[in-house]
Amino acid sequence: MKRILADVTAFGRQYLRSRVGTFFALAFPVILILLFGAIFSSSGTPKVPLAVQDLDSTFASHGFVQALNNTTLITYQAIPTNVNFQDYMRAHSINVALQIPAGFQAALIQAEMGNASAKVNVTLAGDRTQSSFGIVYSAVAAVATAFNLKVANATEVVSVDESQLTVRQFGYIDFFLPGIIGFTVLTTPLFGMTSICAEYRTRRFFKLLATTKLSKAEWLAAKVVFYVLLLFLSVAIMMLVGVVVFGMQAALTPLAVLLIIAGTFEFTSLGMVLGIFVRDPGTGEALANAIGFPMMFLAGSFFPIDAMPPFLRTLARGLPLTYINEGLRATMVFGNDGTALTYLLITLGFAVVFFVVGARGLSWKSK
Amino acid sequence: MKGVVSPGATNVDGKDSRGRGDRKLHGTARCRAARDVGVGEHVIEVRGLVKRYPDITAVDGIDFDVNRGEVFSLLGPNGAGKTTTVEILEGLRDPTAGEARVLGEDVRSGYRRIRERVGVLPQDFEPFDRLRPREAVAYWAHLFDHAVSDRDVANIIETVGLTDRASTFALNLSGGEKRRLGIAMALVGQPELLFLDEPTTGLDPGARRELWKLIGDLKRKGRTILLTTHYLDEAEQLADDVAILNHGKIVAHGSPSALISQFGGGTTIVLAGARRGGYEALSSRGIAAELHGIDVLVHVPMASQVRPLLAKLASIEVPLTEIYTKRSTLEDVFLKLVGARMEEGVLAA
Ligand SMILES: Nc1ncnc2c1ncn2[C@@H]1O[C@H](COP(=O)(O)OP(=O)(O)OP(=O)(O)O)[C@@H](O)[C@H]1O
Ligand SMILES: [Mg+2]
Numbered sequence: 001m002k003r004i005l006a007d008v009t010a011f012g013r014q015y016l017r018s019r020v021g022t023f024f025a026l027a028f029p030v031i032l033i034l035l036f037g038a039i040f041s042s043s044g045t046p047k048v049p050l051a052v053q054d055l056d057s058t059f060a061s062h063g064f065v066q067a068l069n070n071t072t073l074i075t076y077q078a079i080p081t082n083v084n085f086q087d088y089m090r091a092h093s094i095n096v097a098l099q100i101p102a103g104f105q106a107a108l109i110q111a112e113m114g115n116a117s118a119k120v121n122v123t124l125a126g127d128r129t130q131s132s133f134g135i136v137y138s139a140v141a142a143v144a145t146a147f148n149l150k151v152a153n154a155t156e157v158v159s160v161d162e163s164q165l166t167v168r169q170f171g172y173i174d175f176f177l178p179g180i181i182g183f184t185v186l187t188t189p190l191f192g193m194t195s196i197c198a199e200y201r202t203r204r205f206f207k208l209l210a211t212t213k214l215s216k217a218e219w220l221a222a223k224v225v226f227y228v229l230l231l232f233l234s235v236a237i238m239m240l241v242g243v244v245v246f247g248m249q250a251a252l253t254p255l256a257v258l259l260i261i262a263g264t265f266e267f268t269s270l271g272m273v274l275g276i277f278v279r280d281p282g283t284g285e286a287l288a289n290a291i292g293f294p295m296m297f298l299a300g301s302f303f304p305i306d307a308m309p310p311f312l313r314t315l316a317r318g319l320p321l322t323y324i325n326e327g328l329r330a331t332m333v334f335g336n337d338g339t340a341l342t343y344l345l346i347t348l349g350f351a352v353v354f355f356v357v358g359a360r361g362l363s364w365k366s367k
Numbered sequence: 368m369k370g371v372v373s374p375g376a377t378n379v380d381g382k383d384s385r386g387r388g389d390r391k392l393h394g395t396a397r398c399r400a401a402r403d404v405g406v407g408e409h410v411i412e413v414r415g416l417v418k419r420y421p422d423i424t425a426v427d428g429i430d431f432d433v434n435r436g437e438v439f440s441l442l443g444p445n446g447a448g449k450t451t452t453v454e455i456l457e458g459l460r461d462p463t464a465g466e467a468r469v470l471g472e473d474v475r476s477g478y479r480r481i482r483e484r485v486g487v488l489p490q491d492f493e494p495f496d497r498l499r500p501r502e503a504v505a506y507w508a509h510l511f512d513h514a515v516s517d518r519d520v521a522n523i524i525e526t527v528g529l530t531d532r533a534s535t536f537a538l539n540l541s542g543g544e545k546r547r548l549g550i551a552m553a554l555v556g557q558p559e560l561l562f563l564d565e566p567t568t569g570l571d572p573g574a575r576r577e578l579w580k581l582i583g584d585l586k587r588k589g590r591t592i593l594l595t596t597h598y599l600d601e602a603e604q605l606a607d608d609v610a611i612l613n614h615g616k617i618v619a620h621g622s623p624s625a626l627i628s629q630f631g632g633g634t635t636i637v638l639a640g641a642r643r644g645g646y647e648a649l650s651s652r653g654i655a656a657e658l659h660g661i662d663v664l665v666h667v668p669m670a671s672q673v674r675p676l677l678a679k680l681a682s683i684e685v686p687l688t689e690i691y692t693k694r695s696t697l698e699d700v701f702l703k704l705v706g707a708r709m710e711e712g713v714l715a716a
Pocket of ligand 2: 449450451
């Protein structure tokens with residue numbers, strides 16, 4: 001235990017004395033919070049710009065556009081009627097555009113008068129793979145349906161009432177911050193440890209340590225302790241920024257604290273596991289990137305996992321970071337401590353495995 | 368009892384420290400037993416040691432013993448197998464074959480017990496950049512479970528002559544100061560045995576000489592030191608016992624003076640500036656000589672022949688600038704045994 005404390009002190013001193021490194025370790029998550037917070041918090045739901053070429057230009061077609069505007073999902077822009085629809089889109093780099101054909105009002109009148117074969121198509125052009133296309137498509141389809149019902153003189157049976165899911169008034173920052181904490185729990189120790197392992201190997205510090213009584217497990221434990229302290233500092237700064245700048249509501253619960261500790265334990269150990277394969281700083285960085293980057297995106301640090309395609313969702317279930325992100329959201333945002341506890345146990349499971357593999361697998365000696 | 372060698376107790380304790388019974392001893396008890404081992408005791412025993420790599424046999428069946436309290440030097444060019452041997456003894460590499468015992472423990476099974484009792488300065492030692500020497504020494508002492516006071520740390524730093532630099536980041540120390548710090552760190556466990564792997568390589572002559580003095584002081588304080596080097600003068604100056612290692616084999620082994628008298632070819636009389644004329648004058652009188660540049664060298668194998676030969680040479684009329692005698696050095700021994708000179712660890716024909 002004394003040896004671990006001595007190592008934490010010596011390592012911490014060196015770490016904090018390399019001021020630039022420490023600054024970025026602490027500042028990077030804050031920069032992310034400010035950046036993402038600024039993008040998403042201010043404007044509420046983002047609106048999609050929609051260009052419309054109204055070749056009909058009647059009361060009915062104006063009404064259709066007005067109804068689209070009222071959905072609040074889009075902002076309207078006109079395309080002149082005397083240009084080619086497709087060419088104009090290309091020339092002006094328009095993502096989604098709607099064309100209302102001439103005869104739109106005429107067809108509606110025909111239908112209202114009972115002509116069953118009356119029909120008109122509006123054209124929605126754009127890139128289907130873009131999420132903005134999906135948003136516009138839903139809006140157009142909804143308005144079209146409303147028009148159809150009106151023409152058929154039907155009454156609305158199903159309607160939607162809005163209600164807030166959670167108790168407190170949460171903003172985007174409250175969902176986002178747990179993700180950034182998870183991100184930091186991943187990156188700070190993982191990237192740190194792989195580069196330390198590379199440095200300790202190339203500069204022969206491992207060999208030097210092997211001549212003392214300090215064991216590899218003790219050395220790793222000391223790194224875990226240090227990174228837990230560093231992460232506490234980092235999370236405190238993030239929470240402060242969240243509250244002061246964005247009026248964040250989510251609170252750090254005891255389970256969140258435990259998840260942060262377990263996660264740091266987990267990723268510090270994973271860093272040492274990667275250290276087994278690291279022979280020089282270049283490999284160390286590459287390896288940490290290869291494991292770290294996909295994980296931070298797939299495990300829902302920045303985007304909800306539910307928004308991903310099914311096979312990625314399955315993949316995310318296998319990633320250790322997923323349980324930290326989701327666990328933190330569960331306890332910090334939804335107050336769902338049951339889920340958080342399960343995820344905490346899963347995280348500890350991963351952590352113990354990584355610790356044992358790292359402490360045993362990494363060799364301090366030479367062949 | 369501390370630090371005192373008592374001949375009466377030597378044999379008994381000496382045997383015990385190698386026997387199995389000693390392994391159960393802990394803390395002060397074991398320390399005492401170890402300290403009581405007599406002067407003649409082997410601190411290191413190496414038998415038939417082999418280390419093979421896929422493409423090279425780095426250590427090729429070597430045997431040697433290191434006595435307590437002596438400086439033992441492994442001397443050899445780059446790639447001779449010095450570091451490999453030393454690291455096997457430190458427990459940092461596993462031997463392919465053979466046996467090695469350090470402080471009575473087998474290096475394979477006794478690694479944990481050995482590392483508590485030895486101090487190590489690795490080749491190309493680098494300190495932790497952002498620790499001050501006094502912090503590094505205190506840190507290292509804790510890693511050996513030694514509770515050190517600030518006073519103790521200051522003493523160790525004083526021993527290696529770093530007192531003035533004790534509060535500088537290691538990053539900013541000179542090469543020689545870094546090595547001193549390394550030696551200070553090796554000393555914190557109060558080791559009975561010190562491994563110094565090329566402690567002076569890459570240092571300027573002044574810094575080397577200062578380190579020699581430090582190593583001499585440590586020896587006088589009773590430490591056993593295994594020193595590797597490729598400086599012949601260093602081995603000659605410091606070592607009680609030298610093993611010349613080449614291509615993984617020991618080509619000669621003994622005290623520097625024994626090696627010199629056995630392989631050095633005795634004394635050389637130098638007729639400086641005697642030139643070819645001098646050489647021919649000697650040859651015509653039946654004296655075997657050698658022309659070396661403008662100097663004429665006469666090798667005298669036995670010390671008893673030096674005086675008569677000098678008298679004889681003085682009577683011959685040859686123009687010369689100076690006449691002097693030169694005793695053989697390890698350099699001559701090395702040249703004779705290895706067939707090449709050694710400059711900074713590199714063999715030159
Ligand atoms: N891990 C290894 N794998 C393969 N070959 C090795 C390994 N370690 C050492 N060798 C080889 O073994 C030989 C002896 O190396 P060693 O480091 O013991 O030499 P040395 O006497 O310490 O030389 P130097 O004076 O340069 O330090 C060298 O030829 C070296 O290339
Ligand atoms: Mg070497």
